[in-house]
Amino acid sequence: MDLSATDMLRGLTEATSTTVTEEFTDVTLAVQGELPAAIDGVYFRNGPGRFERGGHRYRHPFDGDGHVTRLDLGGGAVRYTNRFVRTKEFVEEERAGRMRYRSFGTNLPGGLPANLLRLTFKNAANTSVRWHAGRLLALWEGGPPHRLDPVTLATLGTEDFDGRLDNAFSLIGRWLAPLLPFSAHPHIDGETGELYNFGLVSGSPNQIMLYRVGPDGRMDEPGQHALPRFSFVHDLGVTRHWLCFLLPRADFDIPRATLGLTTAVGSLSIATERPMQVLMLPREPGTATPRLLTGPPGFVFHVAQAFDDAAGRVVLDVVRYGSYPALDALEALFHDPPEGAAPRLERLLLDPMRQRCERLSLGTDADSPAFELPVGAPAALGAPRRILYGVGAPPGRRAPYFSAIQRLDTETGALTTRDFGLDLAGEPMLVPGAGGEEGWLLSLVCRAGQGRTDLVVLRAADLSIQATAPLPHAVPLGFHGCWVPRAELSLARRA
Ligand SMILES: [Fe+2]
Structure with a gap:
């Protein structure tokens, strides 16, 4: 397909920076094609939905206010609801009609005087929405989760897990952030219903907080582990025995950010030419000695899966970037990335006994296409998933790399692709089929040049389009988002 740079840029701008101005409640959508009768539940998804305030635009896509969509699929029909997450900061800024908080990539308008020593940042609540133990949580890795009503999407307040997220590190720390961060990538065990997550706390030393929430929604006393140095971590891998973190060599220029001379992201430098460290912590505290291995260079946002092998090693499938992506210059997505810069799915083999990390082939390495937003079937944590799904650029086209949905068979290396051309596809969410059937994928696809977003339903096994x-x-x-079968939602309502 011949993609002109102008067309691509127009599509990109629409897809990444159109502010949502309306909130709909339980609107029935017209369905083209046939929605499989076995799909019965709700697809929740979160993302930035507001990109300006008081005439000033946010300068980074991570700064847009969290906007959750709810698609109720069942009986061949789709009903749609959407709401912004009413964080304290969102409500204050709505009332004021202007920005009142700094964001990850945007300082307040007004230069140095407006930003000097302004150390409280907006909880954007925009990164994921997850369902666990009858609670729907909007997540952002720099702060606590917000609880939402699963039917109306009304914001019910911050979730502190009965005080377990209270920040007790220091008076000043507590003043700046009364609640500890709870990352946007919790991992839920499909067998036990346990949830594992983490949060990074800056200080001396920097700490990684470790959270386990039981299937009843109760959080254990959080664990903590001092990090060898500051790092930037977005996701983790959880196996039957280990919690695995990839630690890139990252530095924040805290004085410049504190003085308001730059944004938080502007003060961030990641030495992607240097090896990442791989931190392995025992899943059950005290059952093994923590390990710190030397990994490959680069940067990782997402861990696609993690499992133990028979020899006591850990297989970690990750999406690795050769260099940190310049997400504030989004048009970079639409140009061929420099060699080695595109995100690629790779397999790491961690050996805690020999303290070694090896890179293995996933069968697609030679000219493997870009791959991001990895998703697998729900299963026990630590059980291997043969099939992984994600978004990327189709083979033979390196950009834009959110214009295809992919299915990778990790055993054979076979890659299936659905090419969306100029349109940009969101994270594919798996609706598992019954009786071992692979099921379906749901994705919100931004239609370039049409000012429209479609829910697209694909058959997971061959990526054929079933309904739009x-x-x-x-x-x-x-x-990110989640799929919740109707039976689970109904149970929660009765409880
Ligand atoms: Fe993520």
């Missing part, structure tokens, strides 16, 4: 349902408005490209 246009939303009543354009919803920008988002991040």
